[in-house]
Amino acid sequence: MKELRHINKYFKKYWFKLFIGILITILARVFSLVMPSYVSKSINTIEAHFKGSLSGEMAKNQLLEYILIIIGAALLSGLFTFLMRQTIINVSRYIEYDLKNEVFDHYQFLNLGFYKKNRIGDLMNRISEDITQVRMYGGPAIMYGMQTLTLFVCLVPLMFIKAPTIAFYTLVPLPILSVLIYQISKIIHKRSTRVQEYLSTLSTFTQESFSGISVIKAYNLEDKVNSDVMALAQEGKETSMDLAKVNAWFFPLMLLLIGISNVFVIYIGGQQYINGEVSLGVIAEFILYVNMLTWPVAVVGWLTSIVQRAEASQGRINEFLKQRPTIVNEVMEITPVRGKIEFKNVSFTYEDTNIEALHNVSFTVEAGQTVAILGKTGSGKSTILDLVARLYDVSSGEIRIDDTPIKELNLNSLRSAIGAVPQDAFLFSDTIANNIRFGKEDAKQAEIEATAKEAVVHENIVGFTNGYHTVLGERGITLSGGQKQRVSIARALIKNPNIYLFDDCLSAVDTETEEEILQNLKKASAEKTTLIVSHRVSSGKNADKILILDQGTILQEGTHEELNTMDGYYKQLYLDQLSTKD
CATH class of the missing domain: 3.40.50.300 (P-loop containing nucleotide triphosphate hydrolases)
Incomplete structure (x- = not known):
């Protein structure tokens, strides 16, 4: 991620908004963890009633209390989730705004030779498509990354406290998933770079075609230009499909591993329930935990893809930002010009x-x-x-x-x-x-x-x-x-x-x-x-x-x-x- 270090200055600039956003993210995830625990308590209350250890009236009162807590926690979690998006996603837009201005200002200061060597379509693609990819890293990646980290930090210890054996078997597939993600992410980085390079080529071709439409029509070259566009589109399809095929592995693998975790919960939890080691509510609670982990685990792959795309795009942006103008204003004070x-x-x-x-x-x-x-x-x-x-x-x-x-x-x-x-x-x-x-x-x-x-x-x-x-x-x-x-x-x-x-x-x-x-x-x-x-x-x-x-x-x-x-x-x-x- 060395290329993405360039935007660290913008994270420092908006550190307070990011800090508030991260704090709200943590609160949103903490309130979301209330529901499984009280679902477990609700099931245990019902089980206790059927076993005769709790009267019907008391069971109803407890269920109503638990339901109100679940609803209240869900509302608070939803509210904080909304505020989280309003802070972190807004920061990503500020970063996008600043980065576009930085690149555009830099373009203006580069000498004319730079524009002779580089095509306009490529310049436009780097200030639009590439910066959009970087924005995803500066907003959604941070937001969902913090959600995932918070959930794991809070949820995993909680699971081991409540049922260590079930928790161990539930989490066994996750290290396997991490290794697979690491291997696939390296391929994504290479293919993301090729996709961005193709988009620059396409932007250049279409920009030149539209600018030179009068020449194309005058020489009756519409069919040739159309065939060239088709060839570019075919190349683009193949390049994008290569990337899509790799991305396509993420969700099936994750769903498979989450499914295995559910099987472990039911099998290991069922045995412990039969042996009287855990209650029925704990099994239901763990199934909810596993399903709560489904999105965070799945989002790891998506976040990896975002980071790899952003790294490739920022690398292309840095390539131009590192170029220094040959014409430099060496005198800061105003110098009047008469005309000799x-x-x-x-x-x-x-x-x-x-x-x-x-x-x-x-x-x-x-x-x-x-x-x-x-x-x-x-x-x-x-x-x-x-x-x-x-x-x-x-x-x-x-x-x-x-x-x-x-x-x-x-x-x-x-x-x-x-x-x-x-x-x-x-x-x-x-x-x-x-x-x-x-x-x-x-x-x-x-x-x-x-x-x-x-x-x-x-x-x-x-x-x-x-x-x-x-x-x-x-x-x-x-x-x-x-x-x-x-x-x-x-x-x-x-x-x-x-x-x-x-x-x-x-x-x-x-x-x-x-x-x-x-x-x-x-x-x-x-x-x-x-x-x-x-x-x-x-x-x-x-x-x-x-x-x-x-x-x-x-x-x-x-x-x-x-x-x-x-x-x-x-x-x-x-x-x-x-x-x-x-």
Whole structure:
């Protein structure tokens, strides 16, 4: 259970509630033990009456008294059982809540490389299915475990006090059961791990299928995807059946052993009754004891299964929790950012692909300047923006913001000063207004509409039936590519940051709309540092500086007029796009 030690901190956090819950559990079990004893007394009273040693009136009075005690004890046991569930099960929900928050927070702090290596479906499964299994350990397992322990601690001594010989034979099967449970639990642990891994695979497959449904339909791949799902379902059935077959041994074995215990009670108790060593009530009492032990003994197997599943699930959770983010906020105090950006001999290689995206890149952007970065696909343009936002750290060289090494800036201050529009515009499944408000949480409707107009998307939005209250599909699928880009631009504009990072964010709009947006951006980003990545000359012709990248190095640098007077990539690109426009 070494993996489950991780949640001990939550047990410490809720120790008082757990203590009260355990105390109530003990009281509930103690009151439940009253019934067998008074059933025994009731049977002995009836036996005494038939033997003539107790009058009918006295027997009736005693029976009524015993029945009232049995009912009262049962009611109290039921009440405490209810309170027990309200405390211990609630604690398990608190632990589930805390653990989900811990995992989610950790996910957010891990670097982008982590998300390239791991599938979304697997991440989702660990924060849902796996944590649910751990919750069962933090609640039901503790509750029923304490019930079982309390019952054994109270009941076994009581049985030996009342009839040692019967008690011995009654309890003989239990050690055998313990050995069987130990052997079976080891198999359950392995098979539980395989089941959880399968669920991650299934979650990943279905998540990708639903996200890419348009591609599946466009390529008429429905039958293939269905066959793949069937193959996964078959694998899942076999994996789950392997686990179910092992679990299926528990209850039959337990019922068999409990049945043997009942036979011992009747046979050994019957002999002792014939010999006058015990009363008839004791035999009835022991039969009730054995049946009271049926559920606790049976639950041992179930608890073992819960613990093994939780151990496997927590192990999968810990696998991610042990991963440390490569981007660490090393400065706690707030560090204001004005906007000067300087790259000094920066090189960067992606760990997952080992591709060198930038090699010995150096340039300076003064605060308030606009710089356009152009180049072929894969030349390293987007990497520069990612490094400015410190989504990655450089492999070598140095990036300075306002003449301060980027690692010496408070990470939150840096990113709060940046308004980024990624190449692949991402919108959430929320209203359009809230997607724009994502850039400024307290933005009023008037501000939202003003920035939407600057992004030239206001007319499109008001044309929808619900306008700004239109709820978008997953990843903004309701909108066209150009509309998604413009809503993303509005989100960045409403933030009003000191640094704008535009990553080819006008690729899906026509040239006329692009020109209008660029003019609006020029006004909005006045005195703001702006980096614009693009494949179009039109996006950078009004920039203070243009960088031409090729295979991770700066090929050309200068203004539109300067670069257009010399032969090279920029001039050829300008002429090609000019002729295409004509």
